[in-house]
Amino acid sequence: MAGLMLQGTGSDVGKSVVVAGLCRALSNRGLKVLPFKPQNMSNNAAVTPGGGEIGRAQALQALAARAPLHVDMNPVLLKPQADRTSQLVVHGQVRGTLGSANFREARRSLLPDVMASYRRLEARCDLVVVEGAGSPAEINLRAGDIANMGFAREADVPVVLIGDIDRGGVIASLVGTRAVIEPDDAAQIRGFLINKFRGDPALFADGYAAIAQRSGWRGYGVLPWQSAVGRLPSEDAVVLERGLGGGSGKCLVACPILPRIANFDDLDPLRQESGVEVAMIPPGTPIPAEAALIVLPGSKATMADLAFLRAEGWDIDILAHYRRGGMILGICGGFQMLGRTIADPQGIEGQPGEMAGLGLLDVTTVLGPAKALRTVSGEAMGAGFEGYEMHMGVTTRHSGAPLAILAGDRADGARDAGARVLGTYCHGLLASTDLRAQLLARLGAASDRRDHHAEVDAALDELAGAMEANLDIDGLLALTEMGR
Structure with a gap:
């Protein structure tokens, strides 16, 4: 029984995809792994065989882990709706609505639900791979947090922080996170990895070393930009930013x-x-x-x-x-x-x-x-x-x-x-x-008649291969109880 949590320096740094790729890589190694996200905020959801709902990202991660969907994989799901309110889904079922005014107080009461789900998953597998939400650097949201360090500290799982180099400022985002979070939270973070790198990773060697030196965290690799991500189901709204082309004849x-x-x-x-x-x-x-x-x-x-x-x-x-x-x-x-x-x-x-x-x-x-x-x-x-x-x-x-x-x-x-x-x-x-x-x-129009599900599965295997080639997966496992 073990857990490993991947958090990010911000939204859309690739946490969901890295968790999915790691789940598939570990599954390919013969390990029984299960994905987990304590709290998700998304209107993209999937239905479990038991008649509950979880975030779409956790459904993809379950597919990557070759595991059936279960509501414990995403015990708290917030679905934004009109008038600054969100539908609250707990263990797959609607439990009412939350407004921006009462959200912080309400989430404190949800930690027992989150921990119950995590412990059930932990008992069923070799490793639970946990995805954070947003960023631990959002220190204004730290009190009552159940999505990032609040969960990590309660469950005592090691955290690895993901930085997105494609958006720029990755050194500042990682070192800056170390600077603003509480010392006890910083101690729960054991390392970092770089995501979405384009070009020759050797050119970033000095930056990589600077992050390790200034943060005190160990680096676990640099993951190149992955075209396979474009063949995975869309979970984040970033896909909506794709513009309208013209003159394609399609x-x-x-x-x-x-x-x-x-x-x-x-x-x-x-x-x-x-x-x-x-x-x-x-x-x-x-x-x-x-x-x-x-x-x-x-x-x-x-x-x-x-x-x-x-x-x-x-x-x-x-x-x-x-x-x-x-x-x-x-x-x-x-x-x-x-x-x-x-x-x-x-x-x-x-x-x-x-x-x-x-x-x-x-x-x-x-x-x-x-x-x-x-x-x-x-x-x-x-x-x-x-x-x-x-x-x-x-x-x-x-x-x-x-x-x-x-x-x-x-x-x-x-x-x-x-x-x-x-x-x-x-x-x-x-x-x-x-x-x-x-x-x-x-x-x-004619169809290519591709098997969409097979395409997704092949993309997950491609992503897992990139993980094995570019990340220190053995080192990540050594952080957990499996490596002790």
Whole structure:
């Protein structure tokens, strides 16, 4: 029984990916490893076989570790929604909402839940690989912390700090972290590693030595920039910053970036098609008229995001696209937006009320407190698929046909008479090779027919190989109880 925690000097330094790569590398060595993140804040989530939800990053890390998903891997999940509040998910189930005013106090009470999950995982494997959140240098958040040093100290796990050299200032970020944190926290950190290096690592030798000398921490390696990361599911919102290309001649799929966009990794299988260009459309930019398909993604606050969509004028673009004969796919919250109305009589997302949808599907939605969390399988567009449902609200189809028939003869979603407007509650549809090929054929594009799941697995093995080649994994293991 042992644990090792990877924290970062800031957000998006690559903690999630490094944990995933390390999990796969250790699994390849024959060790039983499990991932763990005490507290995650993300609207990208996955459904466990037991009917709970965890952060998408922990689902990828579990896949890397070749372990089934379990709610203990991410005991506290915060899902930002409208009005500066977050839905609080504990052990996979909704436990209410937290506002910015009461978050700090509330999280203190969550440490027992976090520790219970960690101890259960620890008892089931050789090593728990733990991912921190944000940065331990955020000393204004240290009191009551359960995500970084608060957890590390309570669980007494060694910490290795990750610095991102690609963003610049990596020496200052690592040495600066050492300077601002408490001495006892600094003592819990046993070393550092450098991530996202481009070029010849020998050119950084002096900088690497300077970090070790000024921090007193040992270096565990320099990990080069990994192109394989681009083939892994999108978890962080940084992927949304990818701009719209032009003149590629590819089939253009456009997806507006909503403020509370959720589970946008649904688009990853399309992004990996050589004949497809996926454009994430930022606020202030119209949806391109040349788009063959518009995808309305999941949302953590459907009514607020629909109001935002209208304020941006995207509803006009969508309706014009429909009149031109274009296709539209709505997933989860996007499906709800395509209907006639969305009602929130109990104020689940904010103030009680009702609003008109885009009116492209003959469905109505009523939001409620019950949350559907389940893995699903079925058939849509003549092809089989596997995925999951994760939504609040019940949608009633008043006419027309469902998009999918799920196992148990349960209908899902809706489509219009011409099958140009499609709506579904099923995340993961586009990962089906056959279904994706059918959709692209309707758009006049050919599919590469790649197995998306196999592509992800191969990317994890490539990442693990880079870890073995560039990091002192034996030294990392020596930090834990396994090396004592």
